[in-house]
Amino acid sequence: MNRAIVHMDLDTFFVSCERVRHSELIGKPVIIGGGDRGVVASCSYETRYFGVRSAMPMKMALRLCPEARVIRGDMDWYTKMSHEVTEIIQEKVPVMEKASVDEFYLDLSGMDQFFGCYQWTREIARSVMKNTGLPISFALSGNKTVSKIGTGEAKPVGQLEIREDLVQPFLNPLSVRKIPMVGNATFQLLSRIGVRKIQTLSEMPVEVLQKLIGKNGTELWKKANGIDDSPVTQYAERKSISTEHTFSEDTMDVENMQSLLSGMVEQLCFQLRKEKWLASVVTVKIRYANFDTETKQMKIPYTAVDHTISRYVQELFKKLYTRRMRLRMVGVKCSGLVHGQHQMNLFEDTEELISLYQAMDRMKMRFGKDAVRRAGGIP
Template sequence: MERAIAHMDLDTFFVSCERLKNSGLEKQPVIIGGGDRGVVASCSYEARYFGVRSAMPIKMALRLCPEAKVIKGDMEYYSNMSHLVTEVIQEKVPVLEKASIDEFYLDLSGMDKFFGCFQWTNEIVDAVTKNTGLPISFALSTNKTVSKIGTGESKPTGRLEVKEANIQNFLNPLSIKKIPMVGPETFNLFSRLGVKTIKTLSEMPVDVLNQLVGKNGTVLWKKSHGIDETPVIPYSERKSISTEDTFAQDTIDILKIRSILSGMVEKLAYQLRQEKWLTSTVSVKIRYSNFDTEIKQCRIPYTSADHTLLKYVLELFKKVYTRRMRIRLIGVRFTGLVHGLHQMDLFEDTEEMISLYQTMDHIKNRFGSLSVGRASGFLK
């Protein structure tokens, strides 16, 4: 049976959400980001025309497009809209993978017998726009790589089908940058060799590719030929990461507990970033000396930033610790995970804060996860 994999991507998601609240932003250059020292979290196509891009410093973006309207952004609002879109799609498909806050894969294999996969995908997109007001693009093909590339080529509000027989002709003229796993370094490497299109890449011998980029050479060769067996992984809010600490002696030392919580959050947030997860739900668990156990949780905007998560964890601890009784165990859990690049709370953080996180993660990657951290996390 031929696979039918659709990729859906909400068009300029943050900007589109703001335009739902303020129709005056329609057809205007819009930048979502945080202040003069912050960076661009998202921007409209009108702003992109002037060269504005995500992660660009706001000051640079405004030099390129002085007329742009800068909006701080509301991650909680965007997260809620993302959940709404997810619910609409999830009701209509057998297998859904939520790849990020604004990106989805659908496995519609076998549904041609009943609906016609392209027609069915069109109806799902219509339902999303009708129920949320958000524009969304999609592409349908036989695998995740081709459908994702197709969505990028069809934007904005595009609807594209790339049939199996036409996959190579579709891919050949495109830049190798369109292949999801090709980053700036890989692109520059191949560009120096004169390899800039997928067609040229597909004609290279596999062993040569492996010599250039290691074991990823074979994967890259397959993708250049439109081959990708990666399954659509069913979305579930039950995915989680967590950690607990049972004390050698029950304690009522709140400063010590807050320090332990800080260390836990930093450890889990680092894991989120390494595995490219964002979390939308935080839980704090305590067990008293009499073994009574209580848990508090809250829904939060998608993030993997230590300082943002720690704020919620400490607030939850205040709410869950209601008795003047010694504590035996403390735990933190992050759930409601979706894959995505670390948002870094781009609406609030400065370039310096983002640089700090990147530097700390680099040090941890090289010397171990305990090599650097907040002082509060070491006060045990």
């Protein structure tokens, strides 16, 4: 049976969310981001015409497009809209993977016998736009890589079907940058040997790519040839990471417990960023000396940043620990996970703070997770 894999992507998601509730922004240049020292979280196509891009410093973006309307952003609202789209898609397809807050993979294999897969996907896209007001693009092909590249070419508000016999003609003229796993460093490396188009890459001997790039050479060659057997993984809110600490002696030292919780959050957030997860639910758990166990949880905007999640954890702990009784254990869990690259709160954080997180993560990756610690997280 031929596979039928769809990639769906909400166009300029943050901007589109703002336009749902502020229709006067439609057709206008819009930038979502922080203050003068912040960076661009999202931007409309009208600003991209002037060269504005995501993650660009705000000062540079406003020099390129001074007429742009700047909005600080509201992750609570964007998270709510993301959940609404997820529910609409999830109830209409057999298998759905939520790849990030604004993109989805659908496996419609075998549905051709009931209803054409392309027509079915168009109906889903129409339903999303009708019920949420958000524009969405999609591409249908035999695997995730080709569909994701196809969606990028179809935007904005585009719909594309790439049949098996048309995969290579579709891929060949495109830049190797279009392949999902090709970052700037890989692109520069390939460019130095004259490889800029996917066709050139696909025709290279795989052994040469292995020597040039290493273990990822084979995978890159496969993608350039439209080969990708990776499955669509069913999305489930149950995905979580957690940690618990049992005290050697039962304690009522609140200050020590708050420091411990901060340290636990720091470790969890590093794991989230390392594995490219964003959390939308935080849970705090405590166990009293008499073994009574209580938990409280809170839905939060998608994030993987220590200081943001720590704020919610401390708030939950204060609400939870209400008895004048010793505790034997505390725990923190991050759940409602989706993969995503929005690893910083781009609406609040400065370039300096983002750089600090990235530098700390690099040190932890190289020397171990305890190589750098926040002083406030050490009891």
